[in-house]
Amino acid sequence: MTSPGAATAPSKRGRGEKSSATIYDIAKLAGVNPSTVSRALSKPGRVSAKTQKIIEDAAEQLNYQVNPFARALPTGRTQTIGLIVADITNPTFFDIIRGAETTGSARDYTLVLAESAESPETEVTAARRLLSTVDGLILASPRMDDDHIRALSADKPVVVINRQIDGVPCVVPDVNKGISEAVRSLAANGHTNLAYVAGPAQSWMTGRRWEGVKAACEWSKLGAVRLESSKPTVDGGRQVARDVLDSGATAVITYNDLLAIGLMQELQAGGMRVPDQISIVGFDDIFGADFTTPALTTVRSPLGECGTRAVTILLDVLQGHDAPDEAVSVETELVVRGSSGRLLA
Amino acid sequence: MTSPGAATAPSKRGRGEKSSATIYDIAKLAGVNPSTVSRALSKPGRVSAKTQKIIEDAAEQLNYQVNPFARALPTGRTQTIGLIVADITNPTFFDIIRGAETTGSARDYTLVLAESAESPETEVTAARRLLSTVDGLILASPRMDDDHIRALSADKPVVVINRQIDGVPCVVPDVNKGISEAVRSLAANGHTNLAYVAGPAQSWMTGRRWEGVKAACEWSKLGAVRLESSKPTVDGGRQVARDVLDSGATAVITYNDLLAIGLMQELQAGGMRVPDQISIVGFDDIFGADFTTPALTTVRSPLGECGTRAVTILLDVLQGHDAPDEAVSVETELVVRGSSGRLLA
DNA sequence: CAATTTTTGGCAACCGGTTGACAAGGGTGG
DNA sequence: CCACCCTTGTCAACCGGTTGCCAAAAATTG
Incomplete structure (x- = not known):
């Protein structure tokens, strides 16, 4: 076998002798032209059922697997989708990643x-x-500006999560339902003054959530103030505790759960009782939100579903369907746990 | 431009007219042969400094980017590494993913x-x-058997995390240090009977950790019993609470943090005070381990570093270096928080 | 049964790089 | 001045599929 040009053997490879039969090997075995093999294996119905069978058997026998690169070269198709997240350490994205991976691999991407x-x-x-x-790209909570995104989108299909951009398919949680549930619940529990702890300025979502809170508070006749946080983390939440106390609010809704957790830790450390003296409502319902004592009440944002929906839209577009013209919205809902409740003045 | 064979323009593409200048375009612009361009761009020193410069300028001007598929086809190199995790929802893997992604992209993978x-x-x-x-593969806590892994490893470089397999490069946390710190700390706090809550049977690590606990307990003259859990989750932790109480142990080390959290929740719900009546020590130090009240004491396993190390080894192998013959071990350490302490009988 | 249409398979060019073989050009030493 | 060697650029084959075009074969129709 060291002789050059091994005649009948399927094309050899560096070391593993198993992999890599080519369509040429199949063609030889089946007694047809390579192009026929290619058609049999990708274009359904292009070849007769008989040759189809012969070729499939030969492929089976040789343990054939397409070479993705060889296919990608002329066609551009890669059976691959890209996902870019702002911060892999942020648990908010875990669910998105998971939803996207699961949905993608179910459709062989x-x-x-x-x-x-x-x-x-x-x-x-x-x-x-x-x-x-990749064949298409998903941007989760992108930080780049709209024009960059549109530019990418002109090249290949792009779907955006957690931000709305005209002309680009988007999946955006509709925060209003969850927020109004939260505010109504707080109002029903005797709260009259609410604080919203905002997230990073460059986050599109933080503004959106504040709008929602403001509107819901007006409707329920609650006072609402907006407080800024230094960063959307547990630490940021701790730091904003002072401002929260100063604001006089007895109920807080935060931009995300991390802030809520940090805030609650700091307030408790200072002797405040949650929820007896102050109610805290987070946002997203991340992993671990129910580890706290009391467990965190939060507006659940269906991150996993966002990932799923984004992939679905992307793959549909790749198959020639039209993208939805409007942002796809997924529902949020209030998850009541222990950190919110009646005010015991 | 609808006429066929657009003459001078760089090769056109579906719609985006920006991307995809080829080495042929560069060659034409620079007045050299395409193969010279290829060499200038990949083989350092193969062409004279002068032509090198000319070609680089031309490439710059045309905004050239290699076509990864065209390159991968003849060479097999893809600048890509694969990572397979057992469960994307399990926070244990978050850090591994992150470590791997960060390290990989720092080296352009x-x-x-x-x-x-x-x-x-x-x-x-x-x-x-x-x-x-991909060029190589990382398996984090693989569930397949050793032989399958060796088979994969015969094809392309493979690195395994959290499991030790002869003949395959592995990154395995050395649990002994962290465990003995934990056991010593518990012993010093007056505990005499310890329970280990095991994880899934097919996990290589659960056995390893039990060995460590047993040995450390012998050394410190503590009694040690092993309890089985139904699944390595918060829920599994809740379910094992009964057995823990029955065992009479006053200190518990669990296979992972999730079990510890569930166990603690259930015990507290039943009126037990942690750590006054029972000490709980988790494993891994996942995200959220410090959200609980009391915050969870745990043996930190440097998951992120495992990801980093695995990628480093993999890329080194890809560059022709030898893999380390022995499993690379990373250190574990005890992180003391509130859930362990002196026994107040 | 011949004429016509529809299937079906083959030919060859192409996707965009890489690389071994080779020859022209340039430099060195005898 | 010539032989020899080294550097550098070119040629051409190749990686493994895909696809437009054409002709042979099969099926349909009058």
Whole structure:
């Protein structure tokens, strides 16, 4: 076998002798032309049932697997979708990643993951790099500006999660339902003054949520103030505790659960009783939100479903369907746990 | 431009007119042969400094980017590594994913992610599928058997995390240090009987950790019993609470943090005070382990570092270095928080 | 049964790089 | 001045599929 040009053997490879039979090997075995093999294996109905069978058997026998690169080269199709998240350490994205991976692999697509580390520049770079190797791209809570996203979107299908951009398919949780449930519940429990702890300024969602809170409070005749946090983390939540107390609010809704958890820890450390003296409502319902004591009441944002929906839209577009013209909205809902309740003045 | 064979324009593409200049375009612009361009761009020093410069300028001007598929086809190199995790929802893997992604992208490799959903069969399928498109593969806490892993490893470089397999490079936390710290700390706090809550039988790690606990308890002259859990989750932890109480142990070390959290919740719900009446020590130090009240004492397993190390080894192997012959071990350490302490009989 | 249409398979070009073989050009030493 | 060697660019084959075009074969129709 060391002689050059091994005659009948399927094309050899570096070391593993198992892999890599080619359509040429199949063609030889089946006694047809390689192009016929290609058609039999990808174009349904293009060849007669008889030859189809012969070829399939030969492929089976040789343990054939298409070479994705060889296919991608002329067609551009890679059976791959890219997902870019702002921060892999942020549990908010865990569910999105999971939803996307699961849905993608159910439809035979592989997920390629990249992180922007919260930097718009890194994000653009990563997006460009990925874009050349995937069939489509999903941007979860993107940090780059709208124009960059539109530019990417002109190249290949792009779906955005957690942000709304005209002309680009988006999946955006409709925060209003969850927020109004939360505010109504707080009002019913005797609260009259509410504080909203905002997230990072460059997050599109933080504004959206504040709008929702403001509107719901007006409707329920609650006072609402907006407080700023230094960063949307547990630590940020701790730091904002002072402002919360100063604000005089007895109920707080935070931009995300991490802030809520930090805030609750700090308030409890200062001797406040939750929810007897102050109610805290988080946002998202991340993993671990129910680990706290009391467990965190929160507005659940169906992150996993966002991932799923985004992939579904993307794959549909890839199959030639039209993208929905409007942002797809998924519902949020209040999850009542122990951190909110009646005010015991 | 509708006329066929557009003459001078760089090769056109579906719609986006920006992307995809080829080495042929560069060659034409620079007045050299395409192969020279290829060499200038990949083989350092193969062409003269002068032509190198000319070509680089031309590439710059045309905004050239290699076509990864065209490159992968003849060479097999894809600048891509695959990572397979047992369960994307399990926070244990979050840090691994993150470590791998970060380290990979720092060395210009893209991470491709797949999940086995805890099923050995799915895992093998996913592994095979990925293997054909990546340069190397990382298996985090694999569920498939050793032989399958060795088979994969014969095809392309494979690195395993959280399991030790002869002949395959592995990254395995050395649990002994962390465990003995934990046991010593418990002994010093007056505990004499300890229970270990085990994880799933097919997990290599659960046995390893039990060995460590047993040995450390012998050394510190503590009694040690092993209890089985139905599943390594919060729920599984709740269910095992009964057995823990029955065992008479006043200190518990669990296979992972999720079990510890569930166990603590259930015990507290039953009126037990932690750590006054019972001490609980988890394993891994996952995200959220410090959200509980009291915060969870745990043996930290440096998951992120495991991801990083695994990628480093993999990329080194890909560059022709030898893999370490022995399993690479990373240190574990005890993180003392509130859930363990002195026994107040 | 011949004429016509529809299937079906083959040919060959192409996707965009990589690389072994080779020859022209340039430099060195005898 | 010539032989020899090294550097550098070119040629051409190749990686493994896909696809437009054409002709042979089969099926349909009058």
